Amino acid sequence: MSRPKIAILGAGYGGIMTAVRLQKEMGANEAEVTLVNKHNYHYQTTWLHEPAAGTMHHDKTRIMIDEVIDNNKINFVQDTVVEIKPEEKRVILENGELTYDYLVIGLGFEPATFGIKGLKENAFSIRSVNSVRKIKEHIEYQFASYNNEPEERNDLITIIVGGAGFTGIEFVGELAERVPELCEEFDIDRSKVRIINIEASPTLLPGFDEELVEYAQNLLERKGVEFKTSTMIKEVTEDGVIIGEGEEIKAATVVWTGGVQGNSIVANSGFETNRGRVPVRDDQRTPDYDNVFVVGDCALLINKEIDRPYPPTAQIAIQAAHVVSKNVLAMIRGKELESFTPDIKGTVASLGRGEAIGKVYNKKLYGATASAMKKIIDNRYLLMLGGPGLVWKKGKLKLF
Ligand code: FAD
Structure with missing residues (x-):
């Protein structure tokens, strides 16, 4: 009999x-599993603000x-998913196709542009x-160009970050670390550089604890970030x-962090x-x-x-994966499927080197303690993975 x-x-x-x-959980020869991904590597999306800066x-x-x-146990196929045809149990890839009995869609997010003119292009x-x-190469190029211009072009060293959610705040935190290094490298007066964060809501990190938000704003403003809420x-x-x-x-660099949506391949596949x-x-099926x-x-x-959606997070993605893997096997074994309820342990946002804010098990954390906690969370994930x-x-072995 062929394997599912x-x-x-x-x-x-x-x-x-x-x-x-x-x-880990599958019996020998219980199923044929294929994992498809665009690249031959997995990346830690939650760290991307750091290489970006x-x-x-x-x-x-x-x-x-x-x-x-x-x-x-798992066949890995490096390819790009183009379309899913659920009626035919088929996935169209850039360089081929595959058929399935059970499908797990984990294609991640893409920026939500909310119809803002020119955002996608610029x-x-x-x-x-x-x-x-x-982003990193672009910013460096602007700094390198600055002293080669015949006229003062402060727009070259102005960086605008749209959105003051977690990604936007973590990114300006890293920029505030990086900009002084760039100024030294390219002989630029730090006071001429602008890092501007623009947010439609009245506060940064909308919905987050007010005291922690105030701490973050004060710290980042001291490091030279301007906020326009x-x-x-x-x-x-x-x-x-x-x-x-x-x-x-005027700014030569605009980075949009103002919202995400699910990968459009899913909606485009019907x-x-x-x-x-x-x-x-409840069991994570469509x-x-x-x-x-x-x-x-x-x-x-x-x-x-x-009665509101959970914000999409890595924390929930990882927890859901545990239930999804069990449920796929339960279907194959003819057993009952489990329901998934996220168990939110907390949230920590980094604010640059050695600084963070967060709430973990309802306890507020600031500064170096919060930053160490963030590294522990990151390391815990790596431990689970490999x-x-x-x-x-x-x-991230150096906690403090
Ligand atoms: P992703 O991590 O987006 O992975 C999707 C995968 O699918 C990628 O490997 C991609 O290459 C692949 N893929 C995409 N399209 C195709 C295709 N067509 N064909 C083949 N492969 C494809 N969450 C937290 O819980 N805590 C945090 O501190 C936190 N910080 C964040 C900081 C930043 C800067 C950002 C951007 C996000 C942060 N998040 C955080 C949110 C978190 O990263 C996401 O919720 C999480 O990455 C979602 O995981 P995922 O598995 O759905 O998709």
């Missing part, structure tokens, strides 16, 4: 953790897939290793942004979605297909206590 085929699309937090759990080498965020996947986004390499970006142009009633801020995210059942699971940022999960060897190789 499981296909996992995407090797982000959700996809790779599903694969790792399956390779140039405070960490991008290789540190990458883990080769064959380091954590057992090739005897703003960078923190999305993948390749996208952040481009209650300010909408109306348009992103080749020269900068148009805000509010038409004011222009799945029911809301901002690109599939409103999954509403329409009993054999299709969604894990990570492509899934829309409702927090029943407040054991102590991976923590040693890729972990």
Whole structure:
């Protein structure tokens, strides 16, 4: 009898953790598992603000897939998913196709542009290793160009970050570390450089603890970050942004962190979605297909206590992967499926070297303690993914 085929699309937090759990929990020859990913590496999306600013080498965020996947149990296919055909149980790839009995979609997020004119064309986004390499190189090039211009071009050394959610705040925190180094390297007066964060809501980190937000804002302002809250970006142009009633801020670098949505491949493949995210059942299956699971940022999960969606996070993607792997096996074994409820342990946002804020098990954390906690969370993930060897190789071992 042929073995049931499981296909996992995407090797982000959700996809790779599903694969790792399956390779541990599956019996010999119980199923044929294929993992498809664009690259031959998994990357730590939650660290990408660091290589984007140039405070960490991008290789540190990458883990080769064959380091954590057992090739005897999982077939890895490096390819790009183009379309899913759920009626035909088929996935179209750039260089071929595959068929499945059970599918796990873990294709992650893409920037949500909210229809802002010029944003897609003119703003960078923190999305993948390749996208952040481009941001770092672009910023360095602007700094290198500054003293070669016949006229003073302060727009070259103005960096605008759209959005003051976690990604935006973590990124300006890293920029505040990196800018003094760039100024020294390229002989630029630090006072001429502007890092401007623009946020439509009245505060940074909307919905987060007020005291922690105030701590973050004070610290980042002391490091030279300017905040413009209650300010909408109306348009992103080749020269900068148009805000509010038409004011222009000239900037050679605009990075958009103002929102994400599920990978558009999912909606384009005909799945029911809301901002690109599939409103999954309690067991993480799509509403329409009993054999299709969604894990990570492509899934829309409702927090029943407040009747609002959970924000998409790596924390939830990793937890959901544990349940999805069990549920796929339960289907194969004819057993009952489990429900998934996220167990939110807390959130920590870094604010640059050795600084962070967070709430963990409802306890507020600041400064070096919060920063150490963030590194512990990161190391714990590596431990789950690849054991102590991976923590040693890729972990953040210097806690303080
Ligand atoms: P992703 O991690 O986005 O992975 C998707 C994978 O699919 C990637 O490997 C990609 O290459 C692959 N892929 C995409 N398209 C295709 C295709 N067409 N074909 C083949 N492969 C494809 N969350 C937290 O919990 N804590 C944090 O501190 C935190 N900090 C963050 C900081 C930053 C800077 C950012 C950007 C996000 C942060 N998040 C954080 C959110 C978190 O990173 C996401 O929720 C998480 O990455 C979602 O995981 P995922 O598995 O759904 O997808």
